Amino acid sequence: MATTTTLAKAAEGTEPAAYAARIEHVSKSFAGPAGQQLVLDDITLDVAPGEFVTLLGASGCGKSTLLNLVAGLDKPSAGGISTDGRPALMFQEHALFPWLTAGKNIELALRLRGVPKSERRDKAEELLELVRLKGAYGKRVHELSGGMRQRVAMARALAQESKLLLMDEPFAALDAITRDVLHDELTRIWRETKVSVLFVTHNVREAVRLAERVVLLSSRPGRVAREWTVGIPQPRRIEDTAVAELSVEITEELRGEIRRHGQH
């Protein structure tokens, strides 16, 4: 089977691409103890420019694998993925470099993108202000709280000025209050920067709280099981009734998917 991974670089001044990410018939298998194990099966999914999509699934649905493929950290076994430029990626761990200050972490991203030295400092301060961490420039990573670290990580990801931001359960390790605040922040930043987001989570409410479109993956192998368009206007709250109602519906579906695996 043919495998293609293309980085469609949209040259400046030309037509913007019709998609931020295009995933076409992507399959991925790994060599396991019982031979080749199919993790992702024929996934087709588009993320439109400026769209916020959450990928929802139980463990073992390959959602992180899919994100790694889109990030270009791994290659699909079959099918093709094209993205509009190199996507930025945020992990569950903040993955900030502890030998650099918060500001220098962001500056490294700018430097690797080719931003000239004279502009880096100002840009970094600007990005810190965007995530409301003005004054944290000189702070070491270990001096920041979990929520602050994820915000710096977000600023570093945004420093790449990618059209697409990939997020792999970035708030899963945070306490509920902080996570709630970061949902609000992410929504605000997404609306301000108009970046496209592909957000992976196993938390249904989080998926509904954030996304314009929720994509449910089935497990082992991961397939697109169903999609919902979330029409609730932003900013939402995780405790909104409309969010709760849709969450109930999606949870039912997710449980059904999980139950199938017990019926062997």
Next chain:
Amino acid sequence: MASTDTKRPAGDRDAQDGGDLAGLEAGLDALESVQQGRKPFRQTFVEKILPPAVAVLLVLAVWQALVSFEIVDDPTKLPAPSDVWDVLHQAWLQGELLGYIWTSVSRGLLGFCFALLIGTPLGLLVARVKFVRAAIGPILSGLQSLPSVAWVPPAVIWLGLNNSMMYAVILLGAVPSIANGLVSGVDQVSPIFLRAGRTLGATGLKGTWHIVLPAALPGYVAGLKQGWAFSWRSLMAAEIIASFPDLGVGLGQLLENGRNASDMAMVFEAILLILVVGIAIDLLIFSPLERWVLRSRGLLVKG
């Protein structure tokens, strides 16, 4: 928030969210940030300086007691601390003391710098190139357990009795430590940093420079520390075995001269100086370097 909020129009909530969220966030940040301050000097003195000082005084007291109570009453076997002090003082007055120390320290540090220049790229090669690792990795670890004094005879035969022979022995002692330190530092780099680096565009040499090397720094510095200890030991071995008047008198030669003259006070003087200089270099250069690296990453456990 009350549930009635859900019925508000979105625009209204937008405006309200801005101020609310910023305040909430500032509060969370303040509550969860780690406050760090430096310890007052008194506490450092009581916890760090006093205990070793007491230990040293105790050793001196026991030593003096052994001589005073004539438990060991042969000064050719055990000189009194005061005799050793006299020899030291004499050497100082004659202006020779700093000469001994400088001869050895300059050799040691210069040799260490050469070892650094060779050990660092070597370690990087072993860590990053699979073939090189398979080929010389085990030998490099094995060399660490070979006492570097074993290199003195061949070094004398190859290079003669001169400074190059001393440097050769230092290199053979220190390079494996430095290289191995870097290898283990690189091996311990968390994969998440490598992935994060790759998504930021740090691949190949850029990745090595911006991600791998700084991430491996704690292991590398530990290797440097050990490398210095090995340099110093190798140098002393070389100086003792290959003492030759033209080479100038370093601390190793001083020890050997003391033995030849059956002057125990001089032998003790030399041993003390070797110990003190070795510790001093570590305390003045390598320990602060290590502490700085660890502290800046929040890896230094306080308490």
